[in-house]
Amino acid sequence: MREFHPLVKRWLDGELSAEQLGAELADELAEARALLAAVDRAPVTLAPSVEQRVMAELRRRPTTRWSRAWRWIRETHELRLRVRPWAVAALAAAAVLVILLAPGRQASAPAAVAQTPESVFVKFVLYAPGAHQVSVAGTFNQWDAQATPLAPANEPGVWAATLSLPVGQHLYAFVVDGRRWVADPTAPGVDDGFGRRNSIIAVTPQGRVS
């Protein structure tokens, strides 16, 4: 695109006269004049048929009641309310009554009971430095020593696993390197009947353990 001198641009904008440009811009001025002469300044007149076609097209587009309603909904309207304070209070009281007396309200009481979690996530941690493999086995996994492995935690020698336990009391023990059964040193324990100890965990619906 042709880039004119800033002074020529100001002449094109009508801000300067040709005499103010100086002789060194004479060629550029002549070129600008030629471009201006090439511009067709005649007013554009549309044929009468164009207007008729446009208006016919507008009338042809359906404006149903629903489309007008939808347009009214989408448009912004100014809404003015004049309320009496006692009426607002009465409406609020009515809303509270509707909520309290709704039939579904009474059905929600047993639902709340049913929402009591049946399982709780419990994290088992054992410090077993030098162990190559640690798992936890108990009444919750059929005492399967391979079912629930612990993973090495961030601290050296610490192994951990989080699992979902049903609410209730469970007995368990850690299995180190697949053969050594170890009671949890931080949990209460009972005799397992085989000469060892089982650890106890009691999971409550509130998520507590003991």
Place this chain on the structure above:
Amino acid sequence: MLFCTLAAAGPLLAQQPADPLAGRLPPAAAAQVRAIAAQASARALPAASLVQKAIEGAAKGVPAARIVAAVQALADQLASAAGAIHDAGITLPDSASIEAGAFALTAGLSAAQVRALAKAAGTTGQRATALGVAGTLAALGVPTAQTVDLLSRSLGSAGDLNDLAGQVEAGMAHGQSAAAAAAGLAHGHPATPNPHRPTTAHGGSRKP
């Protein structure tokens, strides 16, 4: 260290196979365990816990003869617990209460103490909970007589029995003996939860 968070989650227990003892015990030992379980069932005792005990022994590599003996011992304890609960006036004790009673016996309570707790509990669910918590308290080291006394008092209050063991543990974490912690609860002075064990009454960030 144990801690837990509330969460709704699906059951963890796997589907029990048709014969859970098959492949775990020698056939003769498995037959003996089945016979003990059948006898228990005939006496309305929960036989599933007997099978569980056999599975536990097999998983731990215990010799078969000792597994059978342990299963028989557990069956005897279930019968004792059922008898104690029956003596408390419960004509048909439920499985959960019998298992909890046997657990309490294992933890050191006497049959008379199980009977006393069963009698003090008002509902079936309360009975199973009280016996289970009693076993846990005894396992923590609370003397059994004190355990029964504490639970009998708590059964009459609105508090949650399940909280007791956690509160005793909290007291122990503060350096109290189990008996002292339980005594504090009995007098309405529960221990302040250990700040280093923030998430639950029991578990916490106990340093390994």
